[in-house]
Amino acid sequence: MRASLSQAGQAEGRLASPFPSLGIRRSALLLLAGLALGAFALSLALGPVFIPLDEVLRILLGGQASRETWETIVISIRLPKAITALLAGAALSIAGLQMQTLFRNPLADPFILGVSSGASLGVALVVLGGASVSVSVFGRSALLGDFGLASASSLGAASVFILIMAIARRVQNVVTLLVLGLMIGYLTSAVVSLLIYFSLPEQVAAYVNWTFGSFGGVTWGQMQVFAPALLVGLGIALASVKPLNALLLGEGYARSMGVNVRMARWWITASASLLAGAVTAFCGPIGFLGIAVPHLCRALFSTSDHRILMPSAILLGGTLAILFDFISQMPGARFALPVNVITSFVGAPIVLWVVLRRQSFVRV
Amino acid sequence: MNGLPATDAALWMRKLTTGYRRGRRAQVIHRHLDLRLRRGTLTALLGPNGAGKSTLPRTLAGLQPALGGEIWLDGQPLAALLANQLAHRLALVLTDRVDVGYMSAYALAALGRYPYTRWDGRLTLEDEAIVQEAMRLTHCESLAARPVLELSDGERQRVMLARALAQQTPVVFLDEPTAFLDLPRRVELMHLLQRLARTTGKAFLLTTHDLELALRFADELWLMAADGTFTVSVPDGADAHAALLRAFAAEGEAVRGYLREVGLSSS
Numbered sequence: 001m002r003a004s005l006s007q008a009g010q011a012e013g014r015l016a017s018p019f020p021s022l023g024i025r026r027s028a029l030l031l032l033a034g035l036a037l038g039a040f041a042l043s044l045a046l047g048p049v050f051i052p053l054d055e056v057l058r059i060l061l062g063g064q065a066s067r068e069t070w071e072t073i074v075i076s077i078r079l080p081k082a083i084t085a086l087l088a089g090a091a092l093s094i095a096g097l098q099m100q101t102l103f104r105n106p107l108a109d110p111f112i113l114g115v116s117s118g119a120s121l122g123v124a125l126v127v128l129g130g131a132s133v134s135v136s137v138f139g140r141s142a143l144l145g146d147f148g149l150a151s152a153s154s155l156g157a158a159s160v161f162i163l164i165m166a167i168a169r170r171v172q173n174v175v176t177l178l179v180l181g182l183m184i185g186y187l188t189s190a191v192v193s194l195l196i197y198f199s200l201p202e203q204v205a206a207y208v209n210w211t212f213g214s215f216g217g218v219t220w221g222q223m224q225v226f227a228p229a230l231l232v233g234l235g236i237a238l239a240s241v242k243p244l245n246a247l248l249l250g251e252g253y254a255r256s257m258g259v260n261v262r263m264a265r266w267w268i269t270a271s272a273s274l275l276a277g278a279v280t281a282f283c284g285p286i287g288f289l290g291i292a293v294p295h296l297c298r299a300l301f302s303t304s305d306h307r308i309l310m311p312s313a314i315l316l317g318g319t320l321a322i323l324f325d326f327i328s329q330m331p332g333a334r335f336a337l338p339v340n341v342i343t344s345f346v347g348a349p350i351v352l353w354v355v356l357r358r359q360s361f362v363r364v
Numbered sequence: 365m366n367g368l369p370a371t372d373a374a375l376w377m378r379k380l381t382t383g384y385r386r387g388r389r390a391q392v393i394h395r396h397l398d399l400r401l402r403r404g405t406l407t408a409l410l411g412p413n414g415a416g417k418s419t420l421p422r423t424l425a426g427l428q429p430a431l432g433g434e435i436w437l438d439g440q441p442l443a444a445l446l447a448n449q450l451a452h453r454l455a456l457v458l459t460d461r462v463d464v465g466y467m468s469a470y471a472l473a474a475l476g477r478y479p480y481t482r483w484d485g486r487l488t489l490e491d492e493a494i495v496q497e498a499m500r501l502t503h504c505e506s507l508a509a510r511p512v513l514e515l516s517d518g519e520r521q522r523v524m525l526a527r528a529l530a531q532q533t534p535v536v537f538l539d540e541p542t543a544f545l546d547l548p549r550r551v552e553l554m555h556l557l558q559r560l561a562r563t564t565g566k567a568f569l570l571t572t573h574d575l576e577l578a579l580r581f582a583d584e585l586w587l588m589a590a591d592g593t594f595t596v597s598v599p600d601g602a603d604a605h606a607a608l609l610r611a612f613a614a615e616g617e618a619v620r621g622y623l624r625e626v627g628l629s630s631s
Contacts, residue, residue, distance in 0.1 A: 304465040
C-alpha cells in the first residue's frame with residue numbers, strides 16, 4: 001500500500017490539484033521580517049531628535065557620529081528601548097498564541113495564568129508597601145528605583161510561575177489551570193486594592209504609572225536578564241509547534257496521535273509563563289498585543305498552522321510593539337502617552353473584529 | 365481461540381477485565397473478555413447507555429488501564445507500547461468537537477501524519493501523497509481547500525476519517541461516528557466504512573446506537589447488556605437475533621418487540 005501511494009503521489013506531482021499547499025510561505029514571512037527591520041531602524045532614527053539613518057548605522061557599527069549627543073541617544077536610550085519593544089512584542093504575541101491554542105479559547109491571553117498578577121503584586125508591595133522606594137520610582141530615570149521595581153516584579157512573577165508549574169504537573173484537566181490563574185488574579189488584585197486603600201496618593205500614582213507599561217525602562221544592565229529570559233522562552237515555544245498543532249484538535253486527539261499531553265502542556269505553560277512574566281516584570285502589564293497579534297496572524301495567513309503562526313507572530317508582534325511605542329511618543333518630547341493606551345486603542349477593535357468575523361462563520 | 369491468537373487478528377485480548385479503579389476499590393464493568401478484531405472487517409459495538417460502551421474502546425486504546433488480562437495490538441502487548449508506537453498502530457475518530465479556525469480540510473487530514481513527521485511537523489512528498497490518497501478514499505478531495513469551519517457535520521466526519529487513515533494504522537476506532545449525521549449521511553458513512561475495511565485491510569471498531577445500520581453493514585456485532593453480559597454475534601447468523609434479544613433482555617416489551625422485527629428483517 002505504501003509503494004502504490006508514493007507512486008500515486010509522484011504521478012500527480014505538483015500539477016494542479018485540489019490540495020492546497022502546506023508550506024510555510026517563506027516570501028510572506030520575509031516581508032514581515034523586512035517590516036520588523038524597517039520599524040526597528042525607524043525607531044532608532046526618529047524621535048524628539050532626528051538622527052539621520054547613516055549616522056545611526058555608523059553609531060551601531062561602533063564608529064564616530066557627527067555629534068556626541070546622538071551617540072548617547074542611540075546607544076543608551078533608543079537602542080535598548082527598540083530591542084525591548086521588539087522582544088516584548090514578540091514574547092507577548094507568542095505567549096498569547098500558546099494560551100489560545102492550549103485552552104482552545106480565542107480570548108485567552110498571556111496573563112491568563114496569573115504570572116503577571118504575581119508581578120503586579122510584587123510591584124505593589126514595593127511601591128505601596130515600602131514608602132522609601134516610591135519617590136525614586138516616580139522619577140523613572142532613577143536607576144536604583146528601577147532595579148528595585150524590576151526585582152520586585154520578577155520575584156512576584158517567579159513565585160506564581162513556580163506555583164503554577166508545580167500544579168501543572170499534577171492537573172488532569174487544563175481547565176484547572178485556567179481557574180487557578182483566574183483565582184490568583186483575583187487574590188492579587190484584592191491585595192493590591194487593600195494596599196492602595198492604605199497608601200498615600202503619590203504612592204498610588206507611582207503604582208498606576210507602572211501599570212501604564214513602558215518599553216523605556218530597561219537599562220543595558222537589566223537587558224542581560226531580560227533578553228536571555230525571553231530568548232529561552234521563545235526557543236521553547238518554537239520547539240513546541242508540532243504538539244501545538246496536534247492540540248488544535250483537543251487533548252483526546254492529540255494523545256491518540258502520540259503526543260505526551262501532560263508533558264507538552266507543561267512545556268507550553270512554562271514558556272508562556274516565562275515570556276509573560278519577564279515582560280511584565282520589566283515593562284509592566286502590556287495589554288492586548290498578546291490577544292490581538294495571534295488573531296491578526298491567523299487572518300493574514302488564513303491558517304491555524306503554528307509553523308506559520310509562530311514566526312509571523314514573533315515578527316508582527318515585535319513590529320507592532322515598536323510602532324505602538326513610537327505612536328505613544330508622537331505628541332512631543334515632554335508628553336508621552338502610556339503604551340497601554342495605544343495597544344488597547346488598536347487592540348480592542350481587532351479583537352472585536354475577530355469575534356464578529358468568527359460569528360459569521362457559524363452555520364445555522 | 366485457545367490461547368494463541370488467530371493470525372488475522374489486528375487486535376486481540378485475553379481474559380481482559382475492564383472497569384475503574386478508585387483508590388483501592390475496583391469497579392468491574394466486564395470480566396474475562398476474549399475478543400479479537402480481524403483485519404479487513406468492520407465490528408460494531410452496541411449497547412444501552414451505561415453498559416460501558418465507551419469503557420472497552422478506551423481500555424483498548426490505552427486511555428485507561430485494564431483491571432486485568434492482556435491486550436495485543438498488531439502483535440505487540442499494548443502495555444509495552446510507547447505513545448508514538450501506539451499512534452502507529454491505532455487511530456481514533458472521536459466525538460469531540462473539532463474547532464480549528466482557519467485550517468483547511470487538507471491540513472486537518474494531514475495532522476494524521478503526526479506520528480511520522482520530524483520535530484516541526486513538516487510533511488514530506490510521500491506524507492502528502494498518503495494524505496491525498498486517504499482523502500480520495502473517503503471522497504473528500506474536493507473539500508481539501510475548504511476551511512474546516514465551513515464544512516457540514518458529514519463532510520467534517522469524512523475528513524476526520526481521512527486523518528485517521530493517513531495515520532496508517534492497522535486498527536481504527538470510531539466513537540459514535542454517525543451520531544450527528546442525518547439518515548442519508550449515516551448510510552453513506554457506514555457503507556464507506558464497510559468498503560474501507562475490505563480495501564485497506566484495516567480493522568474498524570465503532571460504537572453506535574444505530575442498530576439497523578450495524579446489522580446491515582458490520583461483519584461482527586459486540587453486544588453489551590446493561591447487566592454486564594457480553595455477546596459476540598454475526599449480523600446474518602442464525603443466532604443474531606437471539607443474541608440481540610439476550611443483550612437487551614433487561615429492556616421492556618416495547619424494545620424487545622422492536623428488536624424481534626429488526627433482527628428478523630435483516631436475516
